[in-house]
Amino acid sequence: MSKLAKLAAAASIMTLGHTAMASAENLNVVASFSIIADFARNVGGDKVDITTLVGPDGDAHVYEPRPADAAAVGAADVVLVNGLQFEGFLQRLVEASGTKAPVVELTKGGEVLKSTEEDHHDGEEARHDHEAEKHKHEEGEEHAHDKSGEHAHEKEEEHAHEGDHGHHHGEFDPHAWHSVHNAEVYVKNIADAFCAADAAGCDTYRANAEAYGAKLEALEKEIEAVVAAIPEDKRTIITSHDAFGYFEHEYGLKFLAPEGVSTESEASAADVAALIRQVREDEASAIFVENITNPRLIEQIASETGIRIGGTLYSDALSGEDGPAATYIDMMRHNVTTIKGAILGS
Incomplete structure (x- = not known):
């Protein structure tokens, strides 16, 4: 059967x-x-x-x-x-x-x-x-x-x-x-x-x-205000996979990722090397792991570029009830404040 x-x-x-x-x-x-x-x-x-x-x-x-x-x-x-x-x-x-x-x-x-x-x-x-x-x-x-x-x-x-x-x-x-x-x-x-x-x-x-x-309308205004506080030349960041294209399009941050839109697509050594070159050229401000992915690749990129890992972003799933992203609104708020904190050190 x-x-x-x-x-x-x-x-x-x-x-x-x-x-x-x-x-x-x-x-x-x-x-x-x-x-x-x-x-x-x-x-x-x-x-x-x-x-x-x-x-x-x-x-x-x-x-x-x-x-x-x-x-x-x-x-x-x-x-x-x-x-x-x-x-x-x-x-x-x-x-x-x-x-x-x-x-x-x-x-x-x-x-x-x-x-x-x-x-x-x-x-x-x-x-x-x-x-x-x-x-x-x-x-x-x-x-x-x-x-x-x-x-x-x-x-x-x-x-x-x-x-x-x-x-x-x-x-x-x-x-x-x-x-x-x-x-x-x-x-x-x-x-x-x-x-x-x-x-x-x-x-x-x-x-x-x-x-x-x-509540979603209020969240939108909150996200826009947080991003506005980040200098435009510091808005390039790195995540594990390409899950944040809509966030980039709507709110003005630039996301680079070693993997494509699916976590099933593994990054090759050439992909990682190309990303590291791009990170250095674009002067990325922060790098983040995601709650659904293995942090090993991000840790490697952080080590080779000297960029400190700024925390965990929630991309394709919420956290558990006791976590920082237990609801959609919590998730979006956590992501944008974590990004701002890593870039500005606050």
Whole structure:
């Protein structure tokens, strides 16, 4: 029996028990990773029960789903995902689960940037001109999910084999949540999805989304004020993988990284050497590890460039409840204040 078949069989058994235990009143919501779960919690409040597939400090780029995940997806009323091929495991998991729930891509309607993955290490040309390559992500660009749970995928996903985990991202950078404007789109899409699944609770979901949206607007102003305090000639920094393109585009910092937009893409010795040369030419001000990546490569670059590691940034996952980035707002605030502190020494 194939791995996919085993996952499907386990899901069908576990789903029966899960459905029996589920609250009859609350929506059963599955969120693909921790940041989306936090958005969903703010919109749904106590009217939703949320299962998070990739939890705090987890790396969705390399995640392997478990039978319990297939059971949760199979029993869900709504499945919330990022889209833009961020969740390489998604197609296999949805198929194994047999879910009839809508699979809602939260980046739909957001402003998305072209991926830098293929030419990430081409010297000074490594970064795309994000301003020229910003697009609104419309329904159907990547793949569509209809209400019956049937899934129509683009050719590159149709040709994926079970052994190919799909970690190579597509045309667009999937890390759209690092723009607060896009986070507002995620929240709107969640409210729409919850209203479609539970019309009786729609007023509550809309009110929650509006209240949370006000907090996001305040966060945006706070980030802009912190970045404004950093001199423009000191705004080049280094991180582990290329997850901060949206932050760079929106707020005026420049991020260099030895790895592409997926942590699955390992940096070669030539890549690291090219980055070290670029760091010296651009006079990078600080270097950071990420909560989801091995710090070894960043430690090597820090050693060879003489730049002190300025702390940990949270890119693709929140921290645990006791950490500094337990919510999306905490994460964004922590990242920008950590960057400022490392650069300015305060």
